[in-house]
Amino acid sequence: MTAVQAVTLIVVALAGTAVVVTRDPARQALVASVFGLSLAVLFLAFQAPDVALSQIVVGAVALPAMIMLALRKIIRREEVNRGER
Amino acid sequence: MSQRLRLLLFGAGALGLAVVLAWGFAGLPSFGDFDGRYGKVLAHSAVPQIKATSAVGATTLDYRGFDTLVEEFILFTAAVGVVVLLRVQRAEDEVPAEPEAVRRPTARSGSLRSVATALVGPVLLLGIDIVVHGHLTPGGGFQGGVILMTALFLIYLGGAHMNLGRLRPLGAMEASEGVGAAGFAVIGLGGMVIAGAYLENFIAPGAVGSLVSAGDLPLLNIAVGLEVMGALLVVLGEFLDQRLLMRKGQA
Numbered sequence: 305m306t307a308v309q310a311v312t313l314i315v316v317a318l319a320g321t322a323v324v325v326t327r328d329p330a331r332q333a334l335v336a337s338v339f340g341l342s343l344a345v346l347f348l349a350f351q352a353p354d355v356a357l358s359q360i361v362v363g364a365v366a367l368p369a370m371i372m373l374a375l376r377k378i379i380r381r382e383e384v385n386r387g388e389r
Numbered sequence: 390m391s392q393r394l395r396l397l398l399f400g401a402g403a404l405g406l407a408v409v410l411a412w413g414f415a416g417l418p419s420f421g422d423f424d425g426r427y428g429k430v431l432a433h434s435a436v437p438q439i440k441a442t443s444a445v446g447a448t449t450l451d452y453r454g455f456d457t458l459v460e461e462f463i464l465f466t467a468a469v470g471v472v473v474l475l476r477v478q479r480a481e482d483e484v485p486a487e488p489e490a491v492r493r494p495t496a497r498s499g500s501l502r503s504v505a506t507a508l509v510g511p512v513l514l515l516g517i518d519i520v521v522h523g524h525l526t527p528g529g530g531f532q533g534g535v536i537l538m539t540a541l542f543l544i545y546l547g548g549a550h551m552n553l554g555r556l557r558p559l560g561a562m563e564a565s566e567g568v569g570a571a572g573f574a575v576i577g578l579g580g581m582v583i584a585g586a587y588l589e590n591f592i593a594p595g596a597v598g599s600l601v602s603a604g605d606l607p608l609l610n611i612a613v614g615l616e617v618m619g620a621l622l623v624v625l626g627e628f629l630d631q632r633l634l635m636r637k638g639q640a
Binding site: 377 | 446529539542629
């Protein structure tokens with residue numbers, strides 16, 4: 305294992321922990337995006353560029369965007385429900 | 390259940406998991422030691438057999454083309470499901486929250502808007518590049534398709550609503566999703582008619598390393614790219630539409 309691989313493994317472990325520790329869902333989506341990016345660097349360091357490309361676009365862009373949109377929708381619905389009561 | 394009993398149960402479970410996990414890890418091959426025969430065969434036959442320098446692309450689209458076909462339809466079905474769910478909800482009890490005339494731009498920060506707008510062109514080109522070189526270099530239809538989706542999403546971040554203004558991509562994206570999914574299946578049929586088996590590579594492979602090579606792989610990559618971009622944008626567009634909607638009586 306090279307030093308780069310070891311460093312990326314540690315960074316991914318730290319980023320993953322950070323995702324779990326973050327409690328606010330909106331903030332968590334952004335931390336998850338950073339985690340996704342660090343995972344992509346890990347894949348690149350382990351010579352899997354195809355997977356790294358998928359990981360960048362899905363893990364760092366598409367997934368957090370979907371989470372944010374879903375959150376937005378949930379919050380809107382809660383506001384509406386509260387208003388009706 | 391008492392606290393003590395719960396802790397005891399958890400302790401036994403955690404211990405069991407730790408033992409099985411340690412046992413499993415002990416049996417793993419050492420780091421970097423790969424002994425998959427199938428993988429080695431594929432890595433050595435991709436260039437001579439299919440004339441594709443990306444062994445991963447040759448595997449996903451040729452040797453394992455049928456898997457990719459089914460995966461494509463999974464994405465297609467998921468996107469259609471989201472659209473059906475959100476549209477039914479909207480028809481029932483929601484109306485547009487903002488009339489078109491008073492609609493605000495999506496991003497208030499000027500720098501965010503200019504950076505997003507400036508990135509649209511380069512990201513679009515990068516996506517196309519990744520799709521059409523899928524059989525030569527890392528990447529391919531899926532990765533390129535998601536990058537293309539990102540490029541169009543940047544238009545939204547740059548201040549224009551997805552389904553409004555001069556660029557009205559949502560209808561085109563639905564078409565792109567359908568054409569991509571159907572294209573893959575139809576190219577497979579071409580293999581059945583010309584080469585005798587479904588998804589069999591039926592186009593002359595050409596010279597190794599050139600843009601038009603590896604038979605039908607570039608076409609399949611383009612089909613997957615269209616499908617992935619379309620499906621993700623349709624889902625995104627539906628969600629973004631929802632953002633602009635609220636229930637009747639609230640507007």
